[in-house]
Structures are given as C-alpha cells and as structure tokens.
Amino acid sequence: SYVLTQPPSVSVAPGKTATIACGGNDIGSKSVHWYQQKPGQAPVLVIYYDSNRPSGIPERFSGSNSGNTATLIVSRVEAGDEADYYCHVWDNSSDQDVFGPGTTVTVL
Amino acid sequence: EVQLVQSGAEAKKPGESLKISCKGSGYSFRSYWIGWVRQMPGKGLEWMGIIYPGDSNVKYSPSFQGQVIISVDKSMTTAFLQWSSLRASDTAMYYCARRQAYYDNIDYWGQGTLVTVSS
Numbered sequence: 001s002y003v004l005t006q007p008p009s010v011s012v013a014p015g016k017t018a019t020i021a022c023g024g025n026d027i028g029s030k031s032v033h034w035y036q037q038k039p040g041q042a043p044v045l046v047i048y049y050d051s052n053r054p055s056g057i058p059e060r061f062s063g064s065n066s067g068n069t070a071t072l073i074v075s076r077v078e079a080g081d082e083a084d085y086y087c088h089v090w091d092n093s094s095d096q097d098v099f100g101p102g103t104t105v106t107v108l
Numbered sequence: 109e110v111q112l113v114q115s116g117a118e119a120k121k122p123g124e125s126l127k128i129s130c131k132g133s134g135y136s137f138r139s140y141w142i143g144w145v146r147q148m149p150g151k152g153l154e155w156m157g158i159i160y161p162g163d164s165n166v167k168y169s170p171s172f173q174g175q176v177i178i179s180v181d182k183s184m185t186t187a188f189l190q191w192s193s194l195r196a197s198d199t200a201m202y203y204c205a206r207r208q209a210y211y212d213n214i215d216y217w218g219q220g221t222l223v224t225v226s227s
Contacts, residue, residue: 001170033213035153042203042220043153048213086153090212096169097143097212102152 002091004100011106018074020103022087025068032070033088034063036081037102043086047072074105082107110134112142112204112218119224120194127190128221130204137185138162141207143214144178144189148200158207159187194225 005023012018022032032050035043046057050065060075074081087100115129130142143158157168161180168178179188187204204218 031211031213033211035214037153042217043214044217045213045215048208048215049211052211054215084152088213095167097155097158097207099145099153099155 001094001096002089002098004087004089004098006085006087006100006103008101009104009106011108012074012077013108014077014079016077018077018081018105020072020074020085020087020105022070022072022100023068024070024089027068027070027089028066030065030089030091032063032065034061034072035086035088036083037086038083046085077105077107079107081105110206110216112206112216114202114204114218114221117222117224119226122193122195122225122227124194124225125190125192126194126223127188128202128223130187130189130218132185132187132206135206138182140209142180142187143205143207144176144187145203145205146172146200147203147220153203156189156202161185161187194223196225196227198223199225 034047036046037043046061047063051063062073064071084102086102111133113131138161141158144156146154156172157178159166159178177190201220203220205214206216
C-alpha cells in the first residue's frame with residue numbers, strides 16, 4: 001500500500017514561514033490535499049489538488065508538488081495557525097485513500 | 109448549505125454492537141462518495157473506507173476490511189458505520205466526510221462521533 005511520510009513537528013516564529021513536507025513515491029504524479037486540524041475540531045481543507053485554496057482560506061497558505069515531495073507552505077505565520085496538518089492522496093494503483101501521519105505546527 | 113451531521117457520542121462495553129450515522133443534506137447525496145475516518149486519542153487520521161450512495165459501492169481500507177461495515181440508506185440520505193463486536197481498541201473519534209468527485213479531496217466533514225468502549 002502507498003505510504004506517506006511527514007515530519008512529526010515543525011516550530012516557527014510568528015511572522016515567519018512554516019514549510020511542511022509530505023513524502024511519497026512519485027507523489028508528484030498524484031493530487032495532494034492538505035487539511036488543518038485544531039484541537040477538538042474536525043479537519044478543514046486548506047489546499048486541494050497540490051496548490052489550490054478553497055474559498056475562505058487565506059492566501060498565506062500555498063502548496064506545491066513535485067518528484068517525491070509535496071509541500072505545504074504557511075507564510076507570515078500567526079498564532080491561529082497552530083494545529084496539526086495532514087496530507088492526503090488517493091492512490092490509483094491500490095484504489096485507496098491515504099493520509100500522512102500528520103505534522104504538529106507550533107508557533108513559538 | 110452542505111452539511112454532514114453525525115449521531116451522538118456512544119459509550120459501549122466490549123463485545124457489544126454499534127451503528128453510527130452520518131446524515132447528509134444540502135446537496136445531491138447519491139452523487140458524492142462518503143468516507144469514514146478514525147482518529148484514536150492523540151493520534152492521526154486513518155482512512156477506513158468509502159461508499160458511493162448512488163450504487164452502494166464500498167471500498168474498505170485493508171486495515172479495516174472485515175472489522176466494520178459501511179452502508180447507506182439513500183432514502184434517508186444517511187451513511188452508516190457499524191461494528192458487530194466492539195473492542196477497547198475501537199475507542200476513537202469517527203468522522204464522516206464527503207469526497208469531491210473530480211480532485212478526490214474531502215471538502216466537507218461531519219462533526220465527529222466519539223465512541224468509547226470500556227468494561
């Protein structure tokens with residue numbers, strides 16, 4: 001089955017940029033989606049199809065995907081961005097959805 | 109307005125059965141896949157399986173195949189997740205989620221159903 005990897009944690013100072021990687025074999029050939037989950041809440045979609053923002057998501061959130069790594073970038077980080085972030089793909093070879101293990105973003 | 113409203117929290121004993129629900133509204137229920145996601149306490153999201161209400165086609169994640177049953181009642185616009193014999197390890201928050209047809213992302217989530225299994 002397809003496996004995604006993410007760093008367990010990322011720490012960033014307010015106003016700086018947080019970069020969250022999602023690794024997978026040839027992930028660049030897949031559509032990658034990102035979700036933000038705050039404590040006690042359901043996840044929220046922040047990026048779909050590699051780099052697209054749903055309505056209502058700030059422009060500070062962006063994404064890219066190439067080779068074996070997809071990346072979520074949060075610019076000008078705010079205290080409210082502190083959350084867990086998960087990447088998600090649908091693997092066509094196994095016809096299965098897969099989540100990454102999640103990355104906890106801490107705002108210093 | 110698209111909504112997925114899940115049934116309330118459950119407290120069960122090991123060996124008991126359980127069926128939780130997810131009612132969709134505000135969209136064409138039969139036209140979108142509905143998935144179920146487990147989140148154990150303090151852990152990450154795990155994909156359990158997905159159902160297409162239009163034809164009740166179900167796909168299970170290998171980790172959950174044979175452990176749960178996913179079903180749907182189109183007339184009630186409701187999806188279900190059920191267990192025949194719960195274990196303590198089934199204690200978790202369970203989310204239903206609508207998956208977009210074109211890009212395969214989840215665009216709407218239910219509020220979650222907390223299932224606690226304890227003797």
